[in-house]
Amino acid sequence: MSGASGARVLVVDDEPQIRRLLSVSLSGRGYRVEGVATGAEGIERIATDHFDMLLLDLGLTDMDGLEVCREVREWSQIPIIVISVRENERDKVAALDLGADDYITKPFGIGELLARIRANLRRVATGGDQPVHSIGDLTVDLARRRVLRGEHEIRLTPTEYELLRVLALYAGRVVTHRQLLREARGPAYEDETPLLRVHMAGLRQKLCVVPGTPGYIATEPGVGYRLLD
Amino acid sequence: MHARRLGRRLAGYVVAVSAACVATAVIVALNHYVTIPNISLLYLPVILITAVYFGTGPSLVAATLAVLEYDFFVLQPIFTFTIAQVQDILAFVIFVIVAILTGQLAARARERAEAAQRRAAESTMLYELGQALMTVHETPEVLQVITRHMVDIFGVDRCAIFVPDAVGRLQLAAETLQHPRQRDRASQAAAAYAYERGQGVTLPIDQPETPGRRRIYVALRTADRSVGVMEVGPKRSGEVLDADAQRLVTSFAAQAALAIARAQGDEERQRLEVLEQSDRLKSALLSSVSHDLRTPLASIKASATALLLSDAPWTADEGREFLLAIDHEADRLNRLVGNLLDLSRIEAGVLRPALDWYDMQEVIATILPRVRVLLGDRLLEVDLQPGASLVLLDLSRIEALVSNLVENAVKYTPPDRPIAVRAWQDATGVHIAVADRGPGVPEAHRERIFDTFYRVNEHSDRNPGTGLGLAICRGVAEAHGGTIQVEETPGGGATFIVTLPHALSGRELLVAP
Numbered sequence: 001m002s003g004a005s006g007a008r009v010l011v012v013d014d015e016p017q018i019r020r021l022l023s024v025s026l027s028g029r030g031y032r033v034e035g036v037a038t039g040a041e042g043i044e045r046i047a048t049d050h051f052d053m054l055l056l057d058l059g060l061t062d063m064d065g066l067e068v069c070r071e072v073r074e075w076s077q078i079p080i081i082v083i084s085v086r087e088n089e090r091d092k093v094a095a096l097d098l099g100a101d102d103y104i105t106k107p108f109g110i111g112e113l114l115a116r117i118r119a120n121l122r123r124v125a126t127g128g129d130q131p132v133h134s135i136g137d138l139t140v141d142l143a144r145r146r147v148l149r150g151e152h153e154i155r156l157t158p159t160e161y162e163l164l165r166v167l168a169l170y171a172g173r174v175v176t177h178r179q180l181l182r183e184a185r186g187p188a189y190e191d192e193t194p195l196l197r198v199h200m201a202g203l204r205q206k207l208c209v210v211p212g213t214p215g216y217i218a219t220e221p222g223v224g225y226r227l228l229d
Numbered sequence: 230m231h232a233r234r235l236g237r238r239l240a241g242y243v244v245a246v247s248a249a250c251v252a253t254a255v256i257v258a259l260n261h262y263v264t265i266p267n268i269s270l271l272y273l274p275v276i277l278i279t280a281v282y283f284g285t286g287p288s289l290v291a292a293t294l295a296v297l298e299y300d301f302f303v304l305q306p307i308f309t310f311t312i313a314q315v316q317d318i319l320a321f322v323i324f325v326i327v328a329i330l331t332g333q334l335a336a337r338a339r340e341r342a343e344a345a346q347r348r349a350a351e352s353t354m355l356y357e358l359g360q361a362l363m364t365v366h367e368t369p370e371v372l373q374v375i376t377r378h379m380v381d382i383f384g385v386d387r388c389a390i391f392v393p394d395a396v397g398r399l400q401l402a403a404e405t406l407q408h409p410r411q412r413d414r415a416s417q418a419a420a421a422y423a424y425e426r427g428q429g430v431t432l433p434i435d436q437p438e439t440p441g442r443r444r445i446y447v448a449l450r451t452a453d454r455s456v457g458v459m460e461v462g463p464k465r466s467g468e469v470l471d472a473d474a475q476r477l478v479t480s481f482a483a484q485a486a487l488a489i490a491r492a493q494g495d496e497e498r499q500r501l502e503v504l505e506q507s508d509r510l511k512s513a514l515l516s517s518v519s520h521d522l523r524t525p526l527a528s529i530k531a532s533a534t535a536l537l538l539s540d541a542p543w544t545a546d547e548g549r550e551f552l553l554a555i556d557h558e559a560d561r562l563n564r565l566v567g568n569l570l571d572l573s574r575i576e577a578g579v580l581r582p583a584l585d586w587y588d589m590q591e592v593i594a595t596i597l598p599r600v601r602v603l604l605g606d607r608l609l610e611v612d613l614q615p616g617a618s619l620v621l622l623d624l625s626r627i628e629a630l631v632s633n634l635v636e637n638a639v640k641y642t643p644p645d646r647p648i649a650v651r652a653w654q655d656a657t658g659v660h661i662a663v664a665d666r667g668p669g670v671p672e673a674h675r676e677r678i679f680d681t682f683y684r685v686n687e688h689s690d691r692n693p694g695t696g697l698g699l700a701i702c703r704g705v706a707e708a709h710g711g712t713i714q715v716e717e718t719p720g721g722g723a724t725f726i727v728t729l730p731h732a733l734s735g736r737e738l739l740v741a742p
Binding site: 087221 | 559563623628
């Protein structure tokens, strides 16, 4: 289901072992992988060649990965997934605010990384404007503003629906609290996190079948939410 | 005080004169009726009493007056100062001797009594200072108590204490003053001199309108070292701090020095204890690195090298087992590293949870998948009463906490017994409980089991560990303003209960600022 066979991935990481490992495992899935060790090289490669995806380590030897992220984002819309040992929530949010599309914390499983890459490439491929999103047995029909689990329609409040709509647009990818509020309610609501908590709790309760299971929405502690696909 | 003393002395002379006159009047009156030999003895009690109560001066006046009056009014020839008989001269001499001797004896006794009284007052003041110093333990408080007492007792404008810093330079450490004052060179020099020589220094601060005002600097010394310098004065009333006051300041300084030295000693001991604790932490971390970290590494290494063997003596299933082992052990290693990092943050007091509002359902939903990985084939019983409340917590840290508890439970529970996770809330907050069916925790260990390094069976090889996991759990719970405790699972085993405060309903959260 890769659907992205032939997509070109640039890996910027100063660890040769990681570059090598990613190269081998991604190539096996049909991606064409190139690896560089420094931020400067990475920026230059993206500027001079075409890539579909950037996997970016934050702890580079020549510059901070966040800096690379900011610079690349000034002139390129290439999807960026940050790969870092930094597990501090602030660092994650900073990377996402600077234009990264997603992050994954080292150490990670290759399966998880592949899922992230797929989700982020898919968004680019569809442009996010398909009218119907299916996540497992959940269907979000944007054209008719309906949410179905199997055959059953789930009744949501307007805010809950908007939140789910945004999460569905970014299915599989992390959406920060601010981003979610901005896109669901408008820029004026960016800082209304209590509002977000309350409506997300309601939405989760309506979507969740078995208490104690993630249901469809995973919480990224301190960062945001991710609609599981 | 001077005026009072002068008045008292004047009264002494008045009394002396009038008592001598009264005695003469009595003698003259008696002489009209009977002739009593040695009637002049009547003067003796007058002189004695005057001497005892008013001292040598007034009693000498009384004696002289007595002799003159006796000679003038009683002895023949009357109304002249001519003394005819030797015995009268003798009486005069005896009177004078009695007056002087008694006066001096009485004066000495009086002085002794006054000194005793003063000493009693001083020891009361010293005792009160001592009592006040008993209630405080930290150096800044001790210094505050001392300076406040000095100002109250001596009625001075200001009392300050200088304590040497790390390089031995005197620094102002406490100060009580009525009128803020710029510190000048002279007072700095005086303080330094007093400190270095261990002597008192008097610094005159004369000004035209306030002559004789002075501050004194007293070294605060214990038997073996100087702990600082105390500056006292000048008096609010404008009086001079006299020698008596200076002596008293010195005895206060001695007691103050002891109190300061004690407080500093306590602090030094505490600092050493912290160092020792951090030393133990370091060695625990080292032993953790050597044991806890190497165990998963050993599994990883063994599995990887097994897979690398060229003749592949294992089946496909076994190969998959090796791979699973590598995966699991790598996760375990990662958790251990996270634990060690968190522990060092807790011990350093810098663990600051990134608090956020979560509903309990999402908390459990986030935690459980990771917890299930730890369980292997074991049964997990989940009992959730999430309620509608939102709770303020750091989800990553709470997840680490519950993971630690579950990992612990797995370690101590036989493989065929289930482990239970429960979550509920009541008026006291939100509770998360992890119950195992292992040997349980004996009553005596329930308090200490959360201490860093503490293990119930110190020398057991069966369940190796460094005793860090529960310390982390408590550190995380407390950083949330919550608690953790252990109880007995009904039917045997240990139940760890984490209680977190701050549950709010969604409506309350929206209204809250």
